[in-house]
Amino acid sequence: MSLVAFRNVEKTYASRSGRPYTAIRGFDLDLAAGEFFCLLGTSGCGKTTVLNMLAGFEHPSGGTMTVGGRPVRGPGRDRGVVFQGNDSLYDWLTALENIALGPRLSGLPAAERRARANHYLSLVGLAQQGGKYPSELSGGMQQRIQIARALANDPDILLMDEPFGALDAQTRTTLQAELLRIWQATRNCVLFITHDIDEAVTLATRIGVMRAGPASTLKAVIDVDLAPEDRVRTSERFMTVYRQVHALLSDEVSLAARQAH
Ligand SMILES: Nc1ncnc2c1ncn2[C@@H]1O[C@H](COP(=O)(O)OP(=O)(O)O)[C@@H](O)[C@H]1O
Ligand SMILES: [Mg+2]
Structure with missing residues (x-):
């Protein structure tokens, strides 16, 4: 099927x-x-x-x-969605918090969702940038964060x-x-x-x-x-x-x- x-x-x-x-x-x-x-x-x-x-x-x-x-x-x-533009990330959340949001909404405990967010942050090659806000990241980095955010919901x-x-x-x-x-x-x-x-x-x-x-x-x-x-x-x-x-x-x-x- x-x-x-x-x-x-x-x-x-x-x-x-x-x-x-x-x-x-x-x-x-x-x-x-x-x-x-x-x-x-x-x-x-x-x-x-x-x-x-x-x-x-x-x-x-x-x-x-x-x-x-x-x-x-x-x-x-x-179904995880990645959009074309850079306005779909929450600009009041850090990169890591953006990625952790889905797991947070689905009720994953704090330690686990942090671990998961860090995993996907590394996977998209931005392990060092988790504390930055979207406006502090380049367009390419923002798209990586969007991909990580979508993947974090598995x-x-x-x-x-x-x-x-x-x-x-x-x-x-x-x-x-x-x-x-x-x-x-x-x-x-x-x-x-x-x-x-x-x-x-x-x-x-x-x-x-x-x-x-x-x-x-x-x-x-x-x-x-x-x-x-x-x-x-x-x-x-x-x-x-x-x-x-x-x-x-x-x-x-x-x-x-x-x-x-
Ligand atoms: N909300 C809408 N209301 C009316 N027409 C729409 C709407 N969204 C898309 N269309 C029309 O439907 C067609 C397909 O649009 P779209 O799916 O965005 O095309 P693509 O992504 O291939 O460029 C276009 O002619 C567009 O003008
Ligand atoms: Mg289109």
Whole structure:
């Protein structure tokens, strides 16, 4: 049985102009435990909509969505979310306190939650920075804290919506490598959203390419069977996957551009 199952899911937004907009329709997706799934698509195709529904922030207008066989009814600790921006950390809590908050809310005793928070702080490479406040940390460090905070709840699934999108290229490359290392250690199921093909081929075990909206679905799913040493642009194997994904995506980019005019 898959860990996550979307079946014929639809999301229609009511809009202020009164004309509803169907972002997703007939959307099917299965995620297995331990896989790193990158959802790739053009801007506005509905990636965030898919993630927000799985996170429990948005309710589908139709179809079913289950985690571990149970319907998703709202947010839960089994799904940890990492957002793109840097405004989701609590700025009145230190880095360590941010990470320990989930375990605190779930009633873990103080000593245990401190130990757990320190463990994840080390895992994201910030063992020395726990006493700092979010505003005292760089964008890259803040994203590491967000990842540690999500992991501290011991989620089955990590949901990441363009988490490195706002970072400079160098920090982004570093964090991609870090995330791979962390994923190899934790083996969470990851749903990672990006519009960047390089990022998807660097990280994913599978890549799902979405169609341009409206009423978007998955256009294709590609297995990415690359060894760690091939997860670089200089590898011919990397470029083969890159070109395959690029071909799938480029039609959708021109479609989206035509619709915008
Ligand atoms: N709350 C909302 N109300 C109305 N339309 C929305 C809302 N959220 C998203 N949309 C529309 O749904 C489509 C998909 O949005 P989104 O999932 O954010 O795309 P992506 O993350 O792929 O850029 C877009 O056309 C967007 O304008
Ligand atoms: Mg988005």
